[in-house]
Amino acid sequence: MSKMHVKLNVNGREVEGLAEPRMLLIHFLRENLRITGPHIGCETSHCGACTVDIDGKSVKSCTVFVAQANGAEVTTVEGLVNDDGSLGVIQEMFREHHGLQCGFCTPGMITRAHRLLQENPTPTEEEVRFGMAGNLCRCTGYQNIVKAIMASADMLNAQKEAAE
């Protein structure tokens, strides 16, 4: 099958490449662009380790053809650092609250939590658990992940208030 020309914006940078339309977005990110934050856990749309943000939606990039993402704006966990390269708020809170052990699920968790907090900046614990239900973790038992996201919400809101 012939390759197509794809052009997307990944983490604020315009990228172009040739790919077969059937190539999954996760493979394009990891293999062609060497953006290896998003992981492949199950490759069957169940675990959420491959979660990226596409045009403001949390999406499992193992279940999107690169052709579908042509022209889109994509954010991965790499794009959630501060401008100076230091850890962003959610990343820092995962570190501080032990929201990870092996770290395999973490890029998907953080990318999903980013969108969740954009849509609902003051979630209850129950809303966090419901909103994170598409991301599986085999290590932490989720408790510290939920804590890290609640703490991120507080921190982001405090920063917003301070800026106003």
Added chain:
Amino acid sequence: MIPAGFEYHRPTDTASAISILQEHGDDARVIAGGHSLIPMMKLRMADLAHVIDLQDIQEMKGIEIGADSVTLGAMVTQHELITHDGLAAAVPIIREAALQIADPQVRYMGTVGGNVANGDPGNDMPGLMQCLDASFELVGPDGTRTVAARDFYEAAYFTAREDEEILTRIMIPVPAAETGQAYEKQKRKIGDYATAAAAVMVGGGSASVAMTNLADTPVWSEEASAALAGGDVEGCVAAMLDAIDPVADNRGPVEFKKHVAAVMLRRAIARAMSRAG
């Protein structure tokens, strides 16, 4: 998990999508959110030479709330169904059901049109649409026609839609104000299809009852609906248990599924009645 190769098309209007379908016949299929189709293609259970992406077709998007009816573009996502307050006020059971589909990521991508067109007995929207007495607009080479959700499903993955037709819109009559509505679903875990699910509307002397994943099509039962309209809950449950035809699989044996079906239906009826006014 690599699907077979295909040629990708992204038309910007329905007519162009239909002409691509006509040109390639059986070898072509439309893709909406892709969250049923791509897993099938990865498993090589669907092998297509042409994939026609509907994402740029504006006329298939949007939610319209009228006084008597609600119209959903086929490309409206489950996430949009959940976050649209006007829709939740007009037909609250749609948000309640959509919240029980899959997980957040799947709901951002999965569309209502893909969910009803797919024909998988596990999909939640077909039974819901039968309960609501919705109808589907189909556009094909010979023009536009409308098929009632209650007449649309023939067998697993077989529907009244012809290969060259595209499902463009879903029309739903707005239930009377006094109608209580409820959707109850039993699943093994988040992101699982239903072991059994029930959609119930009741109030003002009428009722409608449909169930999901208990036969090779959704099951709307006229008899069960009539019994509930007359206030006979036991008669409704008995009629529905008669109408369903579950098969044993990894969600359990037939007896268990019938048991869960009755529990889901009773819960949905109780909750719908408590909301009727």
